[in-house]
Amino acid sequence: xxxxxxxxxxxxxxxxxxxxxxxxxxxxxxxxxxxxxxxxxxxxxxxxxxxxxxxxxxxxxxxxxxxxxxxxxxxxxxxxxxxxxxxxxxxxxxxxxxxxxxxxxxxxxxxxxxxxxxxxxxxxxxxxxxxxxxxxxxxxxxxxxxxxxxxxxxxxxxxxxxxxxxxxxxxxxxxxxxxxxxxxxxxxxxxxxxxxxxxxxxxxxxxxxxxxxxxxxxxxxxxxxxxxxxxxxxxxxxxxxxxxxxxxxxxxxxxxxxxxxxxxxxxxxxxxxxxxxxxxxxxxxxxxxxxxxxxxxxxxxxxxxxxxxxxxxxxxxxxxxxxxxxxxxxxxxxxxxxxxxxxxxxxxxxxxxxxxxxxxxxxxxxxxxxxxxxxxxxxxxxxxxx
Amino acid sequence: xxxxxxxxxxxxxxxxxxxxxxxxxxxxxxxxxxxxxxxxxxxxxxxxxxxxxxxxxxxxxxxxxxxxxxxxxxxxxxxxxxxxxxxxxxxxxxxxxxxxxxxxxxxxxxxxxxxxxxxxxxxxxxxxxxxxxxxxxxxxxxxxxxxxxxxxxxxxxxxxxxxxxxxxxxxxxxxxxxxxxxxxxxxxxxxxxxxxxxxxxxxxxxxxxxxxxxxxxxxxxxxxxxxxxxxxxxxxxxxxxxxxxxxxxxxxxxxxxxxxxxxxxxxxxxxxxxxxxxxxxxxxxxxxxxxxxxxxxxxxxxxxxxxxxxxxxxxxxxxxxxxxxxxxxxxxxxxxxxxxxxxxxxxxxxxxxxxxxxxxxxxxxxxxxxxxxxxxxxxxxxxxxxxxxxxxxxxxxxxxxx
Ligand SMILES: Cc1cc2nc3c(=O)[nH]c(=O)nc-3n(C[C@H](O)[C@H](O)[C@H](O)COP(=O)(O)OP(=O)(O)OC[C@H]3O[C@@H](n4cnc5c(N)ncnc54)[C@H](O)[C@@H]3O)c2cc1C
Numbered sequence: 001x002x003x004x005x006x007x008x009x010x011x012x013x014x015x016x017x018x019x020x021x022x023x024x025x026x027x028x029x030x031x032x033x034x035x036x037x038x039x040x041x042x043x044x045x046x047x048x049x050x051x052x053x054x055x056x057x058x059x060x061x062x063x064x065x066x067x068x069x070x071x072x073x074x075x076x077x078x079x080x081x082x083x084x085x086x087x088x089x090x091x092x093x094x095x096x097x098x099x100x101x102x103x104x105x106x107x108x109x110x111x112x113x114x115x116x117x118x119x120x121x122x123x124x125x126x127x128x129x130x131x132x133x134x135x136x137x138x139x140x141x142x143x144x145x146x147x148x149x150x151x152x153x154x155x156x157x158x159x160x161x162x163x164x165x166x167x168x169x170x171x172x173x174x175x176x177x178x179x180x181x182x183x184x185x186x187x188x189x190x191x192x193x194x195x196x197x198x199x200x201x202x203x204x205x206x207x208x209x210x211x212x213x214x215x216x217x218x219x220x221x222x223x224x225x226x227x228x229x230x231x232x233x234x235x236x237x238x239x240x241x242x243x244x245x246x247x248x249x250x251x252x253x254x255x256x257x258x259x260x261x262x263x264x265x266x267x268x269x270x271x272x273x274x275x276x277x278x279x280x281x282x283x284x285x286x287x288x289x290x291x292x293x294x295x296x297x298x299x300x301x302x303x304x305x306x307x308x309x310x311x312x313x314x315x316x317x318x319x320x321x322x323x324x325x326x327x328x329x330x331x332x333x334x335x336x337x338x339x340x341x342x343x344x345x346x347x348x349x350x351x352x353x354x355x356x357x358x359x360x361x362x363x364x365x366x367x368x369x370x371x372x373x374x375x376x377x378x379x380x381x382x383x384x385x386x
Numbered sequence: 387x388x389x390x391x392x393x394x395x396x397x398x399x400x401x402x403x404x405x406x407x408x409x410x411x412x413x414x415x416x417x418x419x420x421x422x423x424x425x426x427x428x429x430x431x432x433x434x435x436x437x438x439x440x441x442x443x444x445x446x447x448x449x450x451x452x453x454x455x456x457x458x459x460x461x462x463x464x465x466x467x468x469x470x471x472x473x474x475x476x477x478x479x480x481x482x483x484x485x486x487x488x489x490x491x492x493x494x495x496x497x498x499x500x501x502x503x504x505x506x507x508x509x510x511x512x513x514x515x516x517x518x519x520x521x522x523x524x525x526x527x528x529x530x531x532x533x534x535x536x537x538x539x540x541x542x543x544x545x546x547x548x549x550x551x552x553x554x555x556x557x558x559x560x561x562x563x564x565x566x567x568x569x570x571x572x573x574x575x576x577x578x579x580x581x582x583x584x585x586x587x588x589x590x591x592x593x594x595x596x597x598x599x600x601x602x603x604x605x606x607x608x609x610x611x612x613x614x615x616x617x618x619x620x621x622x623x624x625x626x627x628x629x630x631x632x633x634x635x636x637x638x639x640x641x642x643x644x645x646x647x648x649x650x651x652x653x654x655x656x657x658x659x660x661x662x663x664x665x666x667x668x669x670x671x672x673x674x675x676x677x678x679x680x681x682x683x684x685x686x687x688x689x690x691x692x693x694x695x696x697x698x699x700x701x702x703x704x705x706x707x708x709x710x711x712x713x714x715x716x717x718x719x720x721x722x723x724x725x726x727x728x729x730x731x732x733x734x735x736x737x738x739x740x741x742x743x744x745x746x747x748x749x750x751x752x753x754x755x756x757x758x759x760x761x762x763x764x765x766x767x768x769x770x771x772x773x774x775x776x777x778x779x780x781x782x783x784x785x786x787x788x
Binding site for chain 1: 515518520521522525544545589590591592593594598656657658659667668722723726727728729730731732734735736738739740748752753755756758759760763764765768769781
């Protein structure tokens with residue numbers, strides 16, 4: 001067992017750290033959140049040049065052939081600067097699915113330009129009633145004479161407001177809650193019949209709400225085999241959950257460090273507030289949660305590459321749960337221990353708090369992951385002593 | 387001990403319920419049903435309606451404009467307001483400085499200030515905290531020097547809630563730097579809008595709204611006759627006022643409203659083929675909070691009843707702020723969980739994209755983190771309970787290694 005970073009990984013971490021410090025501090029995020037897109041194509045292109053968008057893809061697909069851990073390390077550092085470029089929706093979700101399921105032609109058309117930072121992607125899966133159930137899908141795709149017609153609504157599409165191409169989950173057979181019958185389609189954002197409304201997120205990032213009103217696409221837009229999208233979708237969402245844990249880890253760490261330094265600096269009653277034992281204990285408990293988050297994030301990043309869905313699901317659910325519960329302890333106390341100033345928008349802690357809360361609510365919340373965990377064979381069989 | 391209502395009290399309840407239903411304007415009713423957050427102007431409009439009826443200050447004595455209700459009627463009245471989800475009123479005049487003036491204000495001050503508090507013509511704010519005097523309030527430095535009939539004020543207050551809308555501010559200032567810090571503080575009333583040298587700069591909060599301000603004083607002149615209590619006796623005024631806000635600050639009735647909102651959200655949030663309310667696990671989470679809320683509501687009632695008998699607030703009241711605000715926050719957190727993805731949107735979204743019923747939840751969830759910070763942070767509350775109620779000894783001074 002060895003949990004040390006390799007030399008290459010350390011170099012990668014250092015370079016992302018430098019990037020955040022020099023080129024993408026929280027100040028840049030503050031500027032970005034005032035704009036409609038909320039991220040910059042020029043910065044995206046730079047990320048492409050630096051190779052960050054290629055990390056998890058096989059070399060044969062134009063990627064770097066790295067591990068998910070490499071990507072997680074990047075995201076962790078980017079989290080510390082609230083860097084708003086859409087890596088999770090573009091690289092992990094839509095990019096992941098296109099790389100996994102796409103034909104060579106589809107990869108050349110949709111994946112390669114994204115890897116180079118010339119375009120961005122999104123995945124539209126959630127619907128108003130679906131919550132975290134990936135099988136729950138009312139959007140339908142009817143086959144009609146060598147084409148498909150898509151109708152329905154998708155909500156909370158990360159980067160849906162800005163993506164060039166959107167992978168849409170639609171039902172080609174079965175009804176609303178059935179596990180089989182889901183298919184994936186790659187749509188251009190400007191396809192007739194597709195309308196996209198921008199929704200501003202609590203975290204200052206943007207999402208899209210999609211309405212598909214009989215959108216017609218050729219069969220060459222079908223991604224992977226028809227009716228069999230649930231398993232790859234679960235894989236992609238699991239990886240996105242692991243990615244959220246990585247970015248979230250950067251935020252948890254940042255909130256923790258900022259709070260400890262505030263405890264040393266802020267004086268009341270003639271002493272630093274960090275000298276009060278009640279707050280020392282709170283800080284110690286926060287530290288414990290930070291370390292638990294870190295450990296879970298490592299496990300999740302390792303398992304994100306696992307092919308066995310059971311193994312993957314257990315660790316990723318555990319990590320997402322920890323980020324939600326333990327991360328919450330850190331973020332709520334970070335605000336609490338800053339006192340009044342913690343409630344102002346001009347203090348950065350609130351921005352980290354919000355982004356973390358969004359990450360906690362994406363790709364399954366604590367209830368969802370606890371339910372999923374107790375339904376896994378590993379848990380169930382052991383509990384029943386089978 | 388008895389919790390039941392007499393037939394007369396039940397008749398009163400019906401009267402109040404009927405009156406509220408008739409008195410609320412339609413638009414206000416619609417927003418109340420939606421569980422939306424009211425604007426300042428709507429709260430003021432409701433204030434005026436209550437005032438016309440003579441019900442705006444249930445806790446005030448009849449002689450100064452109260453309705454003369456006993457605690458049961460006041461309780462019934464509050465419950466009915468809660469039930470109808472009417473706008474909350476600004477507390478600074480009605481439940482803070484008003485009662486203080488009734489207790490300690492001069493005849494002139496009472497005549498000058500109480501009627502416009504009742505009518506809603508003058509809105510108040512509270513100027514205690516300063517950048518370096520938060521939990522350690524006695525460290526405050528806003529200087530007030532005598533000059534003729536006035537005090538001349540120099541310095542700064544901060545986190546002053548709604549100072550940007552306020553006509554008047556009640557404030558603590560330093561009138562002496564001798565002796566104990568608490569003994570050099572005075573309690574003054576100042577005209578925010580018409581005093582040259584007072585400026586107000588609102589802060590954007592994490593809720594995305596402008597809820598509090600920095601308030602600056604530069605050679606601002608305040609007449610000495612607007613001092614409440616003796617010079618250098620402001621600390622006891624502040625303590626007396628704290629007694630009046632003690633029950634309000636736990637947010638027990640506000641969190642009751644949020645419980646209603648929580649249930650509405652659960653009822654209206656589609657999940658699969660039904661709604662979130664069909665999920666027994668989620669219902670259990672709501673039920674657990676509601677049961678805790680009942681417990682803290684009863685603490686609130688016991689505190690109110692003791693006050694009615696003229697007793698000093700008992701030990702139970704010390705936990706109201708601590709527990710009340712924590713339950714309140716948990717309810718807002720559960721509202722977020724209930725909304726799922728929809729909780730993650732922000733108030734500046736297009737109304738079509740994010741409907742009104744949902745858009746305020748995330749904003750309030752963020753802003754209400756403040757309830758465990760203001761009014762004496764919950765850490766400070768625990769210190770008070772440990773030392774003053776439980777009589778636990780102080781920590782020994784740190785020993786140097788020899
Ligand atoms: C939304 C909002 C509205 C407000 N409205 C008003 C208003 O209208 N008027 C007004 O005057 N003030 C107002 N306040 C200010 C509020 O009363 C102060 O924020 C509060 O007293 C805490 O002071 P501080 O912010 O300086 O934090 P600090 O006192 O610096 O506290 C920082 C942290 O240290 C902890 N701490 C401090 N001392 C101790 C101790 N001895 N032991 C253990 N922990 C300790 C605190 O609990 C807190 O977690 C408002 C604040 C907020 C957030």
